[in-house]
Amino acid sequence: MSGSNTPTNPGVASGGSPIVLPDQVPLPVPRPVREGEQTPTSPNAGDEATSEVDSTVAACPNGCPRCCAKITTQQVKDMWPSAASERIEGTKDAFNEFFEKFEINTCLRKAHFFAQVMKEVGPKIRLVESLDYTPAALKSTFSYYRNNPDMADLHGRVPPDQAADQEAIGNHAYGSNSQLGNDSIESGNGYKYRGRGYIQVTGKYNYEQAQKHIDSEYPGSGVDIVTNPETLGEYRTGMIASMAYWKAKKINLKADMGSTGDDVDRVTEIVNKHTKTYADRRKNFEDTTKVVFKVAECPNHP
Template identity: 35%
Template sequence: MITKEQFQTIVPDVSWKFIEPYLGIYEEVLEKYEINTPLRKAHFLAQISHESGSFRFVIENLNYSAKALFAVFRKYFPTLAAAELCARQPEKIANKVYSSRMGNGDEASGEGWKYRGRGLIQLTGKDNYKAFSADTGQDFVANPDLVTQPEWALSSACWFWKKRKINQFADADDIHMVTKRINGGFNGLEHRQHFLDEYKRLYNIE
């Protein structure tokens, strides 16, 4: 078990107050999803540290400016004027961007907002909430905010990791493929590598 002193000394970029709720449960949860070697744990913790803003965020921030919407979601906001209509309105943004896909209903259904990203690796879309519910016996479809609780924020990230068969790339110490499976590309690779180096020191991996 990692101690508070080890963690604070070796992984200083993650605040103890954010990681503390997870350290009492993470060994058991990770084992359940076969994230059960030092190298697998190092890769997993590096990725979720990056994805969650060092464990600070367990729900998607959709408070985009018009310029950000136009840059990130140009498919849905083809002009800056179109983006202005939804800027700084997270619920409206989610319902537009996530409508009629990932199992969600149309924009008017409100399911884009209801099933926005939650957890340490942003579980998103009604289909994923259904699948996660089926595998755990919890009803996240009716109660999606449960995924923000530490046990389920962590479990949903582990579930995604196993579903995407990421252990094989962690075993090969291939941060590029691990990141691609998580992110779809290589966004934030340098930051992920920084965390990986820290977690490798924590687990005494040469």
């Protein structure tokens, strides 16, 4: 959810309810591995960069081995070629831990999910919003600083001697914002609840709504991003929150409709309705994630 003081990073809107897909079936029980047989996780089956499928199940119930396969390091690198290895591995591991639980378990759903996430976190997989703004950027981005230009000069980054005061920027840009649910500037809510996660959440209200999605879709998770907002910037919690939002808002139903630009736009409209980045997200899907997850080759593609 975006307020007047909020840049392009979206929050999480309220609403949504648990969904049980009609075609959901239990995962099959893997058959025993025959003597001498190689599996995708066997040491002699090739390294991850060259293995097309890395799955914990012997076969997918919907007929496509890639649909229920774990993502690989190489696939994440293909989406984020300039990201650090640690962020690539952290993202891969977090997705693989939860994608079945939250039913992002078809080639098309993965492609739609990551097309959005690519734009949300940027080319470096940044899970915590940077507030490293120059005075000019502060004035053009946030209404508070447009109305208080002297404060922009005080808080913004002015090379070579003045670093951005990011805590002050967060508190002034996002504080006293009823849309974001933040209290006064002095409360520290603005910086405390700055943008975090794979689908970025900004503002105390939106953190509270995200927590409701987590509690609804993953009861007993142990996650509490309202009390511990910094954890939303961690791989595991960031992925849980984003996937819980995705499922609670029934985005899979939109993703399942197809792979056209209009289909991507329908997903974007839920994730960040008022963003100016619809074209970027279509491009992410068409040029990258649709290719990475071989959507055109999937027998389940509509």
